[in-house]
Amino acid sequence: MTIRNVHGSTVDRIGGDIVAGRYAPGASIPPEPMLCEELGVSRTVVREAVKSLIAKGLVSSGPKVGTRVLPADQWNWFDADVIVWQTRVGLSPEFLRDLQDLRRAVEPAAVRLAAERATPEDIAGMEAAYALMKDAIEFGGDYVTPDLRFHQGLIAASHNRMLVQMSRALAALLRTSFEISTRRKGGPASSLPLHRAVLDAVIARKPDRAEKAIRVLIDGAREDIDTVLASGKRLPQIHEPPRRIRATA
Structure with a gap:
């Protein structure tokens, strides 16, 4: 699997879980080490996937608060x-x-x-x-x-x-x-x-x-x-x- 495919499948997995309600609005998604183990990918891949999800309006990220799921009305529905x-x-x-x-x-x-x-x-x-x-x-x-x-x-x-x-x-x-x-x-x-x-x-x-x-x-x-x-x-x-x-x- 190419790097692009790994990135795409990681974005697809996490984004799909968010939209499916696995992670509620306001909740944090699992930390990097847990996602790496669960998805079988590197930290770099997880970080790039999170950047993509931020661009799609699904999550926000900041120091000491982690990566949190945003309400559905803030998602990019044109994506x-x-x-x-x-x-x-x-x-x-x-x-x-x-x-x-x-x-x-x-x-x-x-x-x-x-x-x-x-x-x-x-x-x-x-x-x-x-x-x-x-x-x-x-x-x-x-x-x-x-x-x-x-x-x-x-x-x-x-x-x-x-x-x-x-x-x-x-x-x-x-x-x-x-x-x-x-x-x-x-x-x-x-x-x-x-x-x-x-x-x-x-x-x-x-x-x-x-x-x-x-x-x-x-x-x-x-x-x-x-x-x-x-x-x-x-x-x-x-x-x-x-x-x-x-x-x-």
Whole structure:
């Protein structure tokens, strides 16, 4: 195992334990010697892992107080690792509500800008993603990856550097939503024309129409999430490969 893999697996183990509640907010994680013995790694690896967890907002460290777990509201919820650890524990209704609220705040504004600023290259990229989504529905396959590419393309077409940076941070969150939607029977097939409506409005340079269309799409995703939650079906684990959907009859 390489040094990078050792570091990554150590961060994954400690971070996962924190998110899973093994160490309560305000509590100290075990001291370095204990973690070294438990994880089979060196002190250097543990120290570097703690630095990574500090950057993710999971812990704080200081003289005489050790390394303490911070409350969940201080964690970096735009960090892909934090999202993965949370999905392993389970996605709470509150987490999913926050995700949908965030989408409603960010995506409509980005889509309005995309309808004003999208270049031919932007349109071509979204058309390609849409075509892959359509193929997945008709012939079976990975629907989630091109769905994510489509939405990231919309945000990229805003040509707003801050929104584009945010879209990269949101990727894991968006994938969570898209994975859940594929759990609902007919979910991808019913959402495909909604994606088409968004893209057509962007192509037509109609910001109001584009914003209205993306809101319909987001609200549909919320309904999918509510339906899956009510059914008690297993929720997705985004560290797993994207779920492949079956071809429509």
